[in-house]
Amino acid sequence: MRDTMKKIGSLLVAVAIATTGASASEVVPATPGEPGAEGGLAILTKKALCVPLEGPQVVNNAVVLIRDGKIEAVGPKSKTEIPAGYAVFDAGENWVMPGMVDLHCHVAGTFDLNDMVYLTNPGIRASTAVVPEYGALKRGVAGGVTSVLFIPGSGTNVGGQGVLVKTALPTYEEMEIKNPGSMKLAQAGNPERFMFGVGRSFMNYNTRNTFRRGVAYAKRWEAYERGEGERPEKDIQFEVFRSLMADEIRVSTHTQIYQVVNMTIRMIAKEMGVPVFIDHGTFDGWRAGDIAYEAGVNAILGPRNIDVPTASFINWSGSNPERIQGVAAGYQQMGHKMIGFNTDSPVIPQEELQLQAGIGMRYGFDDTNLEAVRGLTIIPATTARIHKRVGSLEPGKDADVLIITGHPADPRSSVETVFIEGQKVYDPAVQRRRW
């Protein structure tokens, strides 16, 4: 209840600022006695990379107002009054941007989440393996990663449910953004090792079988909730499909190579009608970029970031005999506009998410409209359906904010301070620098 009140309170503030041109006297004061009533935080910066899904992406000479763990307002200094009682943090020449979001993380806890019970295990939950303040994740925080999708491995076709968590809060309950946060599907290139070995035809048969039953299960519940039919029996194997069919979460798909990416789009998105995104999408998967975008299948790319000449490496993708093709650039050139980056941490260490965007740009990904910054923030947030809480600097969203010395795709740009929900969780000025 109090949370709701707070939310309404900050929304009111945001609205007040937006509608009145924000002079100090018009800002709704905090109710005395509430946490944070003494005021919020105002961050001054040369450049705020706000990166909302739509609209202007950058505010120069900006003020970011934070209160009660939420972003209250973002605007140019000249037009944004800092309410009385707010602490002021001047970021100087540094930039401010939303915390980064990685949708392929295996380091939010121990790696005991790749149980290969059946060939499809939609009931297994990664949330049970989360370890707050896990070492590898702490370094990730220092690399600016504030939200992750912690997912099972790709040892089976459906490894289980991912969980969306904040990276630097002390308990699981505080970390959790959404559970289940996704369902992990692996279509090829790992599940083959299940039991005595399975091939693509059986894997696709079995995946279809699981998805058909899951979708049917979700539809029975939908019908029941509309008041049609009897209450179905609860089946923990298929509960996750109810969240999927409501597009509250999506299928994250270990898919790569043109043929398999096509299979993801055709089988999961088109045939089953289940919301899905490409996770990996590498080798020559980029060749399917146009049909993926057309089908509303976002592309979250990594940890491989280039498609290399195959002649002397592995010939199974069969494309690209001679050039070194940037994976992200490939999707972009095919017209895809919802491209994000992942690390598959620890394959790429969690703290190097920003380099994934940098390598993308090096190999031809166009960042003219901050596509690379968006690919680290709002695109993955939208893809995982947590864009109402994280992924951009917009009033009402969680105050997951980074102070960074320059463009986040540049490995030389150092993350100087990290806020998660308004709390300063990393500050190398007062604690040992981690990255």
Next chain:
Amino acid sequence: MIRFQARFVLALVALALSPSLPAFGAAPLIDDEEAAAEEEEKEPKDRYLVVLGADIHTGNGEVLRDGRLLAKNGKIVAIGYDDFEVPGLDYDREVPADERGYELEILDASNVPNGRVYPGMVAFSSSGLLGGGGDYRDSIDMFNRNMLLGLAAGITTTGQTSSTAKLKRYVPGNFSRDYDFDGVVIGGKTLSTVSWGTAASKRSAREKLAGAAAYLRTYRQWQVDVKKDKELKEPSKSGVDSTMLAVLRGEIFARFSADYQDDLSGIARVAMEFGFRPVITGCREGWVVADELGRAGAMAVLTPRTRRSKDEQLVAEGGSSIENAAILHSHGVQVAIIPGSRGIDLGGIAGRDIMHLPIEVGFAIRGGLPDDAGLASVTTVPARLLGVGHRVGTLEVGKDCDLIVTDGDLLHYQTFVQYTVVDGDLVYDKQDELYFAHIRPRDDSLLAPLVPFDPAEVPIEEEGDDEGEDSEEGDDEDE
């Protein structure tokens, strides 16, 4: 490039020429065809390379905006803004290439946006760039793909197990002479590994050093005494460790592989006690004891992205730090940087191998290393450690003409090498090779995007000195 766009470029050089540089006075002038033919049989023609149209970063801290560089037979003979004289070049008439008594190539980098010339990078160590093994004069594979990719990355020299070699690629058509096998290896063994892992190995190293130091004291005394008594016998080297003797005589570097601070402190102490400069590879906790290493004149070869948590059983600081290179540098330790993966990695995960050496340096800069020290960490410092600092690592008169032309700051993550020159020969042109040509292609490339034709926007051409067909049309200048 080079491709000698004869008229235009020659005119340009001709304009730049003046008869002022005495260095060329002695170069042979070939007057008639017969003599030229004779000369050709005797010895190869002199080979000139002019680099112009870009900012020259010498690697010593100087930057020559739109400077020029002239190389002769693979060595740099002039850098600056002065006009270069190429002997025998007749400015009054266009001399056909086959009538010239020399070869001239002009690398006009003005087609490279934000073009910069840097010294070719020196990899302290690498694997698989030369194709062969053992003696690279015999085994180098000059057609090797990884060598091409190394050159594309801007690396022109690399340390090998016991030698230092150049990435000398064979480019058909570029050479009118035989492949220079003897030019491949430019340095021998300069580092001798000293085992420093266990208490026993440390004791052994110390004993050998003490023995060598004692011998040197005796030897020096003998040097004095022998002047009085010619019969005096030179002290015996029996029992003296020859490697440590070479280390103390400054003939070879003692190379330690060490990461932990107590090991590093020990190296610093032994180096100061016996008076030599240690080379430390790894050096993960160097930042904790940087002052000791600095005082000992240590030199470090490290990977900025090394990760290791602090040992929680120790009270003292420890573990890896992204600031390692920066802290060591600020304490006077010379830092060379190598990536975690020494070969060319075509597994699909880019950014961690020798092909992305500048990105590894970028992480040291993230930790606070100044840009100039970052450049030095892949040029002068490794060149010094490999004993080839007098030949490569900077662009200076007298040094080898190993250089790269980039499309921006070498240490920026998007920068590509456009041209690579080794020993005065162009061995890599991004637009001529398959791998990266399609990424931000140069305007002069066939891959460059077509610009839609808009007659209203066609600029009026201003003709240069060379006669063009439409020269009359561009005459809107005031007379």
